[in-house]
Amino acid sequence: MMAFALWQGMLYAQIQEAGMGGLLHDLGKIRVPIDILKKREQLNDNDWALLRMHVAFTQQVLQTLPSAPSSQTMLRAMREHHERLDGSGYPDGLRGESIGQEGRMLAICDVFDAMTSERAYHNAVEPRKVLNVLMEACHQDNHLDRELVEKFVRCIGIYPTGTLVRLENGYLGVVLRNDPKDLLHPAIRIVKDGQGRKLSTPKRLDLCESSDMKGWRIVGSETPLRAELDPRHYLPGATHYFTT
Ligand SMILES: [Fe+2]
Known part of the structure; x- marks a missing residue:
């Protein structure tokens, strides 16, 4: 997220905030039962409802921290990282530009991170392949910001760090x-x-x-x-x- 912010030409303070947002955006998952987070089988409707709550949980947990980040831009981005341009995301079903730029950036980083990481329900995919999937996906559907995805791919490079x-x-x-x-x-x-x-x-x-x-x-x-x-x-x- 910081590399992406730097690539976007953001200012030092904004890059720091972006890093903080990247680190803390899923903090609320600590309130989601571990058996749902690690479930190998398909999630049922109840599981999904609880999992989706992690966005609201993040806000609640952040409020309990003595030195929680105060940047409204980043708090908003954390709330918006599962929103999708076509309105199919959550928690608010926002569309297009009503999702802030940082939220759209965080959504891309989050998908990239999820796919390149080892999870209980899937093996890590090579970063290079994930970049291809992201590019193809944003040409087929209207979930992620295509222009930002193209920038992200250029920022991450042909052989991303960790490949x-x-x-x-x-x-x-x-x-x-x-x-x-x-x-x-x-x-x-x-x-x-x-x-x-x-x-x-x-x-x-x-x-x-x-x-x-x-x-x-x-x-x-x-x-x-x-x-x-x-x-x-x-x-x-x-x-x-x-x-x-
Ligand atoms: Fe999340």
Whole structure:
């Protein structure tokens, strides 16, 4: 969400607020029974009703916090992250531009995050594939803001951060960051060698600096499931935001 806000040319304070909104928008899920959040079977009407309540719960929980974010723009975006342009979203069934820009941005980030994350009811999908799905979806239906989706795709890049990439020489790397001017050559952390052995000390490599070296070219991507590793372990600061 912060990267997207930065990409949109927002000001520093707005980028900070965007980050806060991205972190806290689903906070209300702590009041939704865990068996609904982790249910593998299809949700029934009651489950859906409770799940949808998480938007209102977020507002209630935020009110109990001593230092809750006070930005009205971001509080509104958090309330609007499940609204859809055609009015099919919730909680208010808002349409089109009556959903704020930040709410429309948060909706895109939320869908991207949900699809690229491991959940009880689905396996994580490669970030690159999710970008394709988002692009196709916004041409077929009127849920997400097409112009913003196109910007998001450009912002996230061809190999989004966290993508597992296979190199010509068989090595496997995790994308750490992208240079918007050279999306084909991200900075990666090498995690497996050409024989598929995990490196005891994963090494960082800027592919833009080794683009003329034979073998160090991205030839495809890999799923965490097939590679049998979690790319999030190799991202900077990963231990701060998840535990396994
Ligand atoms: Fe949500």
